[in-house]
Amino acid sequence: MIVTRFAPSPTGELHLGHASAALVAHAEARRGGGRFLLRIEDIDAGRCRAEFAAAILNDLAWLGLDWDGEVRRQSEHFDDYCAALARLDGEGLLYPCFCSRKDIAAAGQAPHGPDGPLYPGLCRDLSPGERSERIAAGRPYALRLDMAAATARAGRLEWLDRTVGTIAARPDLFGDVVLARKDTPTSYHLAVTVDDARQGVTLVTRGDDLFAATHVHRLLQALLGLPTPAYAHHRLLLDDHGRRLAKRDGATTLAALRRAGRTPAEVRAMAGQKEGPDGKPSGPGIRHQGMLEGSVDHGIIPGSR
Numbered sequence: 001m002i003v004t005r006f007a008p009s010p011t012g013e014l015h016l017g018h019a020s021a022a023l024v025a026h027a028e029a030r031r032g033g034g035r036f037l038l039r040i041e042d043i044d045a046g047r048c049r050a051e052f053a054a055a056i057l058n059d060l061a062w063l064g065l066d067w068d069g070e071v072r073r074q075s076e077h078f079d080d081y082c083a084a085l086a087r088l089d090g091e092g093l094l095y096p097c098f099c100s101r102k103d104i105a106a107a108g109q110a111p112h113g114p115d116g117p118l119y120p121g122l123c124r125d126l127s128p129g130e131r132s133e134r135i136a137a138g139r140p141y142a143l144r145l146d147m148a149a150a151t152a153r154a155g156r157l158e159w160l161d162r163t164v165g166t167i168a169a170r171p172d173l174f175g176d177v178v179l180a181r182k183d184t185p186t187s188y189h190l191a192v193t194v195d196d197a198r199q200g201v202t203l204v205t206r207g208d209d210l211f212a213a214t215h216v217h218r219l220l221q222a223l224l225g226l227p228t229p230a231y232a233h234h235r236l237l238l239d240d241h242g243r244r245l246a247k248r249d250g251a252t253t254l255a256a257l258r259r260a261g262r263t264p265a266e267v268r269a270m271a272g273q274k275e276g277p278d279g280k281p282s283g284p285g286i287r288h289q290g291m292l293e294g295s296v297d298h299g300i301i302p303g304s305r
């Protein structure tokens with residue numbers, strides 16, 4: 001059975017771009033008689049707010065999107081992330097990094113990965129003694145994945161993007177990613193990977209801004225013994241000027257459109273979805289024009305499409 005999810009962060013109000021993503025996931029699930037799940041990605045306590053989480057549920061219901069089962073809130077599942085971290089740590093794949101941004105900048109020009117400059121590895125080779133000394137002294141640290149060791153452990157990996165084809169996983173493009181920080185016991189990459197498995201998600205639909213992140217998620221699945229869902233990365237909704245919609249565009253929030261008298265059907269149409277004959281949003285029309293830019297870096301296997 002197909003299981004999809006919509007997983008917004010409650011750091012603001014939903015806008016048309018979110019509506020588009022939610023409609024895609026909902027249509028994919030409903031078309032096959034599957035399940036559509038909702039997850040609130042609220043690990044960032046500094047930026048997430050309960051009233052935004054409540055507004056998300058409200059907006060989705062207004063749009064006519066019904067979800068199945070309990071809403072999963074990441075902030076209630078830190079035990080799951082800690083267990084995953086402990087497993088990786090037990091296999092010697094993590095190390096504490098004490099670097100500040102300044103330390104990393106001072107290390108000189110580093111090549112860029114999909115998330116920004118690659119970590120230059122300053123703390124990778126600290127001795128166990130140096131590590132425990134710094135930790136005992138109360139130095140803040142992040143836990144990084146030793147990417148070379150992790151990719152050696154996992155071997156060659158692939159994942160399927162339903163639109164593009166089979167992709168050779170290239171998590172090495174990200175370098176030694178941070179998987180946890182002192183104040184947050186998980187990163188986006190770790191939480192999403194664990195959550196998708198816990199929720200039994202079989203098809204991850206999401207914007208193609210997260211296409212590259214899938215390389216890391218595929219690696220974490222392999223290291224943690226988790227199943228690999230299929231993926232369908234869709235194009236982001238753009239505004240009239242060709243820019244991706246962002247929270248700064250207050251006028252496009254669903255709440256603002258509702259106040260302006262727009263109906264759910266109108267908003268669904270604006271979000272790129274059409275109603276089918278049964279009155280439900282029809283096929284999402286996942287497009288991939290534009291997604292192949294930089295496809296070499298994304299590790300697409302030639303001829304696999």
Ligand SMILES: [Zn+2]
Nearest residue numbers: 097098099123
């Ligand atoms: Zn460091």
